[in-house]
Amino acid sequence: MTRAGRDDDPDRLYTLTGGRSRPASDEFDLVTLVVTECEPTPGMQSEHAAILRICRTPTAVVELSADLGLPVGITKILLSDLLAAGRITARHPRYAPPRTPGGVRFADPETLEKVLVGLRDL
Amino acid sequence: MDSATSDPPATPERAPLARTTDNGLKIVIVGGFGVGKTTMVQSVSDIRPLNTEETMTLAGRGIDDRSAVPGKTATTVAFDFGRISLDERTVLYLFGAPGQERFWFLWDRLFSGSLGAIVLVDHRRLADSWYAIDRLEHHGTPFIVARNDFGGPPYTRAEVRDALDLDPHVPLVDCDARARESSKGVLIALVEHLQRLATGTAATAPTAPETAT
Numbered sequence: 462m463t464r465a466g467r468d469d470d471p472d473r474l475y476t477l478t479g480g481r482s483r484p485a486s487d488e489f490d491l492v493t494l495v496v497t498e499c500e501p502t503p504g505m506q507s508e509h510a511a512i513l514r515i516c517r518t519p520t521a522v523v524e525l526s527a528d529l530g531l532p533v534g535i536t537k538i539l540l541s542d543l544l545a546a547g548r549i550t551a552r553h554p555r556y557a558p559p560r561t562p563g564g565v566r567f568a569d570p571e572t573l574e575k576v577l578v579g580l581r582d583l
Numbered sequence: 584m585d586s587a588t589s590d591p592p593a594t595p596e597r598a599p600l601a602r603t604t605d606n607g608l609k610i611v612i613v614g615g616f617g618v619g620k621t622t623m624v625q626s627v628s629d630i631r632p633l634n635t636e637e638t639m640t641l642a643g644r645g646i647d648d649r650s651a652v653p654g655k656t657a658t659t660v661a662f663d664f665g666r667i668s669l670d671e672r673t674v675l676y677l678f679g680a681p682g683q684e685r686f687w688f689l690w691d692r693l694f695s696g697s698l699g700a701i702v703l704v705d706h707r708r709l710a711d712s713w714y715a716i717d718r719l720e721h722h723g724t725p726f727i728v729a730r731n732d733f734g735g736p737p738y739t740r741a742e743v744r745d746a747l748d749l750d751p752h753v754p755l756v757d758c759d760a761r762a763r764e765s766s767k768g769v770l771i772a773l774v775e776h777l778q779r780l781a782t783g784t785a786a787t788a789p790t791a792p793e794t795a796t
């Protein structure tokens with residue numbers, strides 16, 4: 462398996478993201494689904510173009526990271542640019558369990574039922 | 584699927600998600616080296632497991648965490664994952680996370696928002712999972728323990744529970760990660776456990792059968 466990002470020297474990753482090493486905010490979860498809203502244009506940064514091609518169908522951030530061979534964090538920075546430019550939309554996970562200090566985080570019953578039905582049907 | 588362009592990186596050659604998919608869920612499978620994490624992901628995933636990595640900063644961590652990696656401000660963790668489309672809107676991602684002690688706080692951050700976790704254990708090397716269980720309890724992430732069948736001496740479930748110091752309400756199931764039905768059974772056991780937690784009926788020992796084969 463070739464890993465474009467894995468063995469790269471940090472300078473290239475730095476250049477890819479215009480010098481940023483962290484996204485502006487935690488806009489994207491690992492499983493946020495990204496959808497392309499407009500086709501790549503000539504001259505576009507090749508990673509941006511690749512994202513727009515891959516996300517013609519909904520694609521999770523973590524899958525995109527694997528496809529691009531880039532660390533998750535770098536992938537998120539590239540996505541922030543595209544989101545700001547309106548070229549993609551993001552479908553965020555609707556289930557984010559609240560974390561009560563020292564307590565267990567509960568998933569909501571409807572989500573759990575849905576998961577159970579889906580798993581039993583596998 | 585996409586034959587018109589061949590610019591690298593290529594468009595992936597795997598089944599795409601349905602266009603209507605709009606909700607991603609997460610379950611983490613954690614365990615020591617070679618315990619069968621990737622095997623379990625593979626046996627239930629709709630796609631061949633993929634892998635990637637994340638660079639995590641160590642800034643702002645407690646003394647204990649920092650002392651685990653002296654002099655470093657960032658570290659890279661690699662993980663693999665698969666997915667299961669549950670219905671036209673929902674997709675479940677399964678992450679295989681190595682449970683080696685010193686980086687566990689990174690995993691917790693990376694996988695925050697997970698429904699729950701499966702701790703995969705080999706009963707010949709139970710100590711490998713002590714730390715992971717500790718962290719899950721500390722962070723309030725619900726989990727079950729799945730004993731992967733590697734043969735060896737026939738420890739009873741009670742002995743395994745005892746060695747892991749498991750809370751009575753935490754289910755322990757047996758599985759063979761190589762078998763799809765068995766791995767599926769482990770996932771179902773976890774979700775049933777989550778349901779009992781959500782409805783407040785998990786105060787006593789689990790009523791579900793303690794096997795996933």
Ligand SMILES: Nc1nc2c(ncn2[C@@H]2O[C@H](COP(=O)(O)OP(=O)(O)OP(=O)(O)O)[C@@H](O)[C@H]2O)c(=O)[nH]1
Pocket residue numbers: 614615616617618619620621622623679681731732733734758759760761
């Ligand atoms: N006997 C037996 N072997 C298994 C079982 N599950 C996995 N294995 C084998 O154990 C070996 C390791 O499995 P992996 O799935 O690679 O384990 P892993 O936890 O992903 O390993 P690392 O990522 O290297 O930590 C493989 O050769 C599997 O075929 C099981 O239930 N029973």
Ligand SMILES: [Mg+2]
Pocket residue numbers: 620621622663679
């Ligand atoms: Mg593995």
